[in-house]
Amino acid sequence: xxxxxxxxxIAPLLAACLIAAAAWLRRSLCFPIAVLGLGTSFLSSLxxxxxxxxxxxxxxxxxxxxxxxxxxxxxxYLNAPVLVAVSGAALVSLIATRQIVEREQGPKAPAFYxxxxxxxxxxxxxxxxxxxxxLYVLLxxxxxxxxxxxxxxxRLAPLASLRYLLLGTIxxxxxxxxxxxxxxxxxxxxxxxxxGLLPALYGSDAVFAAFLLILCGIWLKAALFPLHAWLPxxxxxxxxxxxxxxxxxxxxxxxxxxxxxxxxxxTPAYVFEQISLEGFVVTLAVVAVVAGxxxxxxxxxxxxxxxxxxxxxVGYMVGGAWLGNQTAWTGAILHLLNDVLMTLCLFxxxxxxxxxxxxxxxxxxxxxxSTMPFSMGALVLGAMSIxxxxxxxxxxxxxxxxxxxxxAGRYDFLAALLxxxxxxVVLFFRLFEYAxxxxxxxxxxGGHKYIEIHEAPLSLVASxxxxxxxxxxxxFYSGSIVNNFIKPALM
Amino acid sequence: xxxxxxxxxAKYNYWMYISLMMIGLYAMIAKNNLVKKIxxxxxxxxxxxxxxxxxxxxxGATIPIIMHSEGHGHEAVHAVQYMNPLPHVLMLxxxxxxVATLGVxxxxxxxxxxxxxxxxxxxxxxxxxxAP
Numbered sequence: 001x002x003x004x005x006x007x008x009x010i011a012p013l014l015a016a017c018l019i020a021a022a023a024w025l026r027r028s029l030c031f032p033i034a035v036l037g038l039g040t041s042f043l044s045s046l047x048x049x050x051x052x053x054x055x056x057x058x059x060x061x062x063x064x065x066x067x068x069x070x071x072x073x074x075x076x077y078l079n080a081p082v083l084v085a086v087s088g089a090a091l092v093s094l095i096a097t098r099q100i101v102e103r104e105q106g107p108k109a110p111a112f113y114x115x116x117x118x119x120x121x122x123x124x125x126x127x128x129x130x131x132x133x134x135l136y137v138l139l140x141x142x143x144x145x146x147x148x149x150x151x152x153x154x155r156l157a158p159l160a161s162l163r164y165l166l167l168g169t170i171x172x173x174x175x176x177x178x179x180x181x182x183x184x185x186x187x188x189x190x191x192x193x194x195x196g197l198l199p200a201l202y203g204s205d206a207v208f209a210a211f212l213l214i215l216c217g218i219w220l221k222a223a224l225f226p227l228h229a230w231l232p233x234x235x236x237x238x239x240x241x242x243x244x245x246x247x248x249x250x251x252x253x254x255x256x257x258x259x260x261x262x263x264x265x266x267t268p269a270y271v272f273e274q275i276s277l278e279g280f281v282v283t284l285a286v287v288a289v290v291a292g293x294x295x296x297x298x299x300x301x302x303x304x305x306x307x308x309x310x311x312x313x314v315g316y317m318v319g320g321a322w323l324g325n326q327t328a329w330t331g332a333i334l335h336l337l338n339d340v341l342m343t344l345c346l347f348x349x350x351x352x353x354x355x356x357x358x359x360x361x362x363x364x365x366x367x368x369x370s371t372m373p374f375s376m377g378a379l380v381l382g383a384m385s386i387x388x389x390x391x392x393x394x395x396x397x398x399x400x401x402x403x404x405x406x407x408a409g410r411y412d413f414l415a416a417l418l419x420x421x422x423x424x425v426v427l428f429f430r431l432f433e434y435a436x437x438x439x440x441x442x443x444x445x446g447g448h449k450y451i452e453i454h455e456a457p458l459s460l461v462a463s464x465x466x467x468x469x470x471x472x473x474x475x476f477y478s479g480s481i482v483n484n485f486i487k488p489a490l491m
Numbered sequence: 492x493x494x495x496x497x498x499x500x501a502k503y504n505y506w507m508y509i510s511l512m513m514i515g516l517y518a519m520i521a522k523n524n525l526v527k528k529i530x531x532x533x534x535x536x537x538x539x540x541x542x543x544x545x546x547x548x549x550x551g552a553t554i555p556i557i558m559h560s561e562g563h564g565h566e567a568v569h570a571v572q573y574m575n576p577l578p579h580v581l582m583l584x585x586x587x588x589x590v591a592t593l594g595v596x597x598x599x600x601x602x603x604x605x606x607x608x609x610x611x612x613x614x615x616x617x618x619x620x621x622a623p
Contacts, residue, residue: 133581140588147595151602158602159615165596166519169532176585177539183578184546 005060011040023110068190074130077489096463097241149242160233171220178213222254225288240351288315328404335397345382352456504545511538547578
């Protein structure tokens, strides 16, 4: 019962080792072990969330060593829902992409599962850890496995992956350097300890430099607009299996890390009063939202379009976090959770379509509503959420973000959000128009042509609908998520 | 003038790591050859390792091993006399990370060379433009 936080991270780590071993003995065991590992961490994350609901913030001391000397996993109102979202989305995308992995990787499928499970280990660890250096190590675990995962894809995937690796390493190195400066100033790496020691040093230039270096590192890994150059290539050339795992999770976990650094290591008092960067960062976010949306509009391919939507969504969350009022923070955190689901739904739908089509170019999507009704149905739900249509979860977080922008008096951010929503309407309705129109209908011949339903594999469609149901469920329960987790987290 | 020299000489370890970092970043951004970019990446990581190592050092301090030989066991430990071992230990992990990153990067470079027959980025881009 009290070991849940440890299981959360150890189960996938152990599963990764076991998969590598099972590859030598019985290939058929690899996938069940991966599901078992991620399933255990999903259940543990539910246990952790339940405990947070019951008693609030708690600490798990690794090996019984008390922080600041030992490394502790800290779970509170902020990261408990993130843990649930990350482990749940990872489990769903693992199950969904089984056929894709087996088909594309062949004999190397066990290695691919190992990488997938290890990447999730890193992300969960980053979310749960209470130690700044530990976070760096886990960041690199998920990044290095992420580079390997993106490298398996089409002809250009290795190049995209190498670019991702070079930029990702700069980002991680900046984070490490910033943590080094904080250590130099305070002599501790524990986040709670840092937040206790730092207020006395808030005037220091070294602390300011550390904050900037950490932020730049995180933004590089989170693909905030001018630093997003690696993302479109990496996620559009990678295998669909890797994209379904990484696109929903990696940027979102980095946004969580940004929130953690802003709220726990530093305090809102430092971020918004001591230094005044919020004007600049929100402007950056406005540019990110507008540029991401415009670049998405320029694409003629569904997958490349989705990739730029991810870039725009990063702008939403960074802007929300830096508007500097409770409403906007609520919106940013809720949007983080929603975006995991929305992006998962979108990329799973793309994987489902791509399994049946030659490409995901718009012109190849003709008539898909009749041949793949279930996949397209889930895609419609995902699109509604990304646009922000009420019953879907995307509406609620966008509402908080809009209200926060008004409270902060940042009407440019408000305009950017509305503009991006409008662009999203255009993006998806253009797509649906292609998908509704069946290219070879014979007007003159009359009568209804029998159209064969040619759906994606069951596990993929089922997982896709699980994600779509998640969008609706989080939409319906967004009030209680805000009241039970996000409001206490911001207290 | 003197104060600038003093600033450079007194904090030469920072200047060293900053120069190394800039060399690494320059190579990553400006070089056309992918292996040179990868080398630049490694220089950048090494620069940060150097920074951590240097902040653990102290003037006149010795290696952080407490001698528990006979007759010395009960002496008080003066932390001032020892270098700070923690940054060094952290950097063991960072070295492992940089080795792993380098390994993945080189593996990708091998794959690219097999596919395009070159490691010059502009030549690879030309090939992609001709046959996307």
